[in-house]
Amino acid sequence: MKTIALLTLKVKLDQNNPNLRETRQSIWDDPIKFTTKNKDKCTMILTGQGENMKLRLSCEGSKRSYWCEYVGKPYTCSAFNKNPRHYFVQIMWILRKLPNACQGPREIKPNMCRKATDDSRMIFSAGPYLRQPQRPQRLSAHTRPNVTVKALVKTTRASEKVKTTAQSQTTAPPTESTSKRMAKQYCWRSLNGVCSFVIGLFRN
Template identity: 30%
Template structure:
């Protein structure tokens, strides 16, 4: 209860009202004035309360709006970390794929050893052993020196594959295994000609898959090869000429005179 309410109650409950008309009039004016002041003060307090409640409501609305962010405003904030995550993911995937390919390539084609050798005919060869996907590969590249002056050497190459790991002795002495295999190639006139299977003495009783087998032989190259091709072409042309002559003889000769007619046609 406010002070004005107490005053209003006190005025209303007073019994010592003036008895004459003038005093009563003044008293009524005073009471009405006090009532107006009290009502005015109440109205101001009510307006002040409404204003405070309105301000509090506006403040709450501002706080809620500041907490809520529209999706369009969130997009730039979300795109940056999302882009970074995707970038890191793609870099990781690409690096892992590159490592995987490099590892696979190195495991499929890993050169173990290499060197040079000569056959009994003087062919110079370079060799190298590498580890394939499921087997071992022996690669040979050779050249035969030409005996005639001015002619290029004849080049050839071949490849042997096998699984020497299936031979127990190979696991103990791999170097000795390759020495024995290359020793057999050195005894050949041509490294890529001869037997198609190379058996090392230390793995003679091993399974057939443990031995090196010829799988690819590249044709020869050089002037000697061209010379042989030219000879073959000349022989083919000669055969064609003989065939043409026989056809021409058959067209001129009559049945019954074939032997003599053929003889005279050749003389002409």
């Protein structure tokens, strides 16, 4: 009787042990599978049960295959310890809405752990789709047309000013030559300069 009582007590304790419940859910032995928005078939494999837990995504589509990894400490969330598989199912719900499962958020915190500390997040750690800051050259490329237009406007205005100045300079000499010619015809040679000046005044 004593042995039976001890066995019964052990079974009850095992049922309340979160670590054993976690094992029965086969979260590490039974991968989570899903399909992305672009119909890529993905498998979520989990490794590690200690300090850091690793989540590896492997996806395969009709024209491509890719992978990426997340690491984190989800055990710092009490809700995870009660239902660890559902933690990763909620992550799967986020990733399956994307065309590419490896281009999701850099940090993922399931809704069930929204009140837990940030340590419970899964953070993007490796993969071919690492995010990079936007290059400044793209911005300068967009601003180049405006700069070019302004430069063309300035050049056009400058050329118009040069043409106007050139026209005024080319029209001036005929007036002077006419004044000088008339002065030579109607004035003494010694007074050509004065006559030319006076004739020029009247013509203007």
